[in-house]
Amino acid sequence: MFKRLRTKLTVLYAGLFCIVLVLISAAAYAVAARQAQSQVRDQLVATGAVFDRLWQVRFAGLQEGAELSVRDYGFRQAVATGDAATVRSALQNLHRRLGADLVVLVPPEGGAINSEEESPLPLSAALKTALENDDALTGVLEVDGVLHQAVTAPVLAPNLLGWVVVGQRLDQEEMRSLEQLSPIPLHAVALSRLDGVWSAPGERLSVRDRGAVSTFINRAMSDRSARPESINVRGGRAVALVRPLRTLDGSRAVLFLSYPLALALANYRSLFEALIAVGVLGLALVAIGTWLLARGITRPISELETAARDLEAGEYAPVRVETSDEIARLALSFNAMIDAIKLRERRITDLALTDSETLLPNRLALERRLKTQDARDRRVFVAAIGIDRFEQVRSAIGYAHANALIARIGERLVHLSSRAPMGRLATDVLGVAFLAGDEGDARRRIAALQAKLEQPLSLDGQVVDIDVSVGVAAVEGEEAHVDRASIALDQARKARVKLAFFDSDSYGDPARNLSLMGEMRRALSRGEIRLAHQPKLDLRARRITGVEALVRWTHPSRGPLPPDLFISMAEETGNIRALTEFVLHQAVEDQSKLAAAGWPLAMSVNISGRLIGDRHFAKHAIEAVRGARHGFCFEITETAVIDNPKLALENIELFAAHSVQISIDDYGSGLSSLAYLKQLPAHELKIDKLFIQHLTDSKRDALLVRSTVDLAHGLGLKVTAEGVEQPACIALLAAMGCDMAQGYLISRPVPVHELLSILEDTHRMDFLGHTALRAGGEAA
Amino acid sequence: MQFDPFVLIAPAGASVAFPNYDSLRHQVYSFSAAGPFELRLYGRDESRSVSFRNVGVIAIGCNIHDQMAAFIYVTDTPFAMKTGANGIADIAGVPPGRATLRVWHPYLRAPDSQIERPIVVPAGAMTQALEVGLRPPPHRRYSY
């Protein structure tokens, strides 16, 4: 509901205070109202008593006047005449003398003679009856809707001549003068009952109030209650007292005394005003006090919160500490935490930017500094300095010394250019950034650097010779300069030069090639990858007895892809197995297709060195070729065995056990270890095209091939020559006793349908005609 | 002080004397239509007489003393009698035949304080009982 603690506290306390205040006010009001009511009741009772006395006094006065008047001889004489005019004049006389509002003569036979008007007054018959029973009455009399306080007196001469009724109006003015006598400003009204409703002429009561008053009076009359009760009228609550008034004619009339409670409570107004003033002042004090207190609490908390946010954002701003309470201690702890985090982060950063083995800056450090490098008018270059033969050196001098060696070389770099950004990029590679005018300048600088770095180093009294190769990349744009320098180093080593600049053309586009692997499965299913078969010519039988199945990928957008590219990519990314399995199945299929066409050929398939140690693949491969109608041969490079000789040999033996022939591929290009030659249960040896291409020109190559053929034959292996391109070469090979030949001279690798037409082309092998004799002669 | 008797029957034309035996003076008057009169103050052992020619009730008062009241019933019949305290009047010598019986009392509840009743008087004695109501005497507060 409230987002801020300050508001929450302020509202809470102010609210509580308000509630307490309201309760106190309510209690005070209740007490005051009770007090006021009870006071008013007392006053009303007292006033009622006063009224009674006053009432009697007024009656006595009226009575005295009336009685004196009716005894007047002249008046009696006038009445006795019975002459209305005379009587009226006598009554008028009496009226003047008494100063009364009402002077009426009621003759014994009934009716009434008014002092003022000729028309008889509507006096009730009940009045006459009452007069006959008691001729000296006192009470209230209603005449023409006006209540009068009236007395009667008989006119005797001495027989009864009638009764004189003398009255004073009980109008508002009269009542006001009565009210004046009360100690409290109450409201007095005389009411008579007319048609069941209590009313008084001139008294402006609303219909509702009249009903309420009537009900009130009726109840008071029936209860004969002389106690003041409260009543709700338009002006609010009032306390009222009903005093029945005796009437002349037996009708009902009351004196209704009322006093509004509001007036009574007015005495307490100052009390309430004081309460309200105190309440408002107190509320303000509570609110301000709470607000200040809450601010005192929340401001440091807010500051802490801000500091915590800053910390989250990586800004280390300590919190101000002004007090010494719990929050201040929390702030102190927070500041301590900030310091600790700062320290730790610095350490982590240091660690992240330091090579732990040599304590030189690492690759990240170099990259970071490169970002802030300011070249001005020159260009920035990054050099990746590779220590040649590091593995050998390391195994010679030991791990610790090797690290020390790197550290020392790093120190040299720092000495040569103390402010140049540098870092260890790999185990045997250090990187350094430098400025140069152009590439030539950079080349000269690097050469000078190389000369200095290659000075022999003394480690624990042992002198170590150092050779370094350097790859250089220019810092341009946002490219990965360090990576490119490293690649340049690789390129330098591959080219066996001391220094190479990054060559993007030969590097190609590895990222693009990598995406090829994602497309390989699709390519396999869509038929983009197909087999091409290169025939193998049996030099003795003079016909094609086998083919080597090679894989070709025609990419829909990039066209034919170099097999070296996607095969090595497949090897690196683990796709080689799927590819090889596809080749195996396709080869089996093609073999049966050829056989169906009348060409039962042996089928050779290349098995990658990555797969040769894979037991699962081996089983799958055996399963794939189990249904092959004719011979199947797996070509394996001898280097493939070197990585994991034990597993590789096991699998190779497994292949051999399942009638799969084993061929040693590319013999002579690698280590050509005699030890492996001895171990492998091979059937065939394929001499690398490197030796065959210049066979006819080079005596040396010829000697090597001849002795290899002899060696293989000695080990019981058949020999196949690869890369045969000239008929002369074929003849020479046949003469050397080579068993098979493979090459563009015979046929390039072709799809299976094309292979069929080659096989059926009888003139295809015409070149054999010239050499056949020599070969045969040689063989003979 | 009081008139005595309270009620007097007088034949029409008779003169009624109002002797004063009190040691103070009275002023006797009547406003009755049958014979209004006024006797100026007269003292002890003095007497005044008034003759009443007309038949009717003469209410007599004293202007000095309000409580003094008396009534003279002036009639032209010889058969008039005042009842005793027991309310019985024995009228003798009334000739038989049709007659009108009138009962009067100053406070009788009836018009003109009188009840009339036609009766037939038999040859012998008869008893006529009448029930009447009386008003309270005026001015009860003052003792008469």
Ligand SMILES: [Cu+2]
């Ligand atoms: Cu007298």
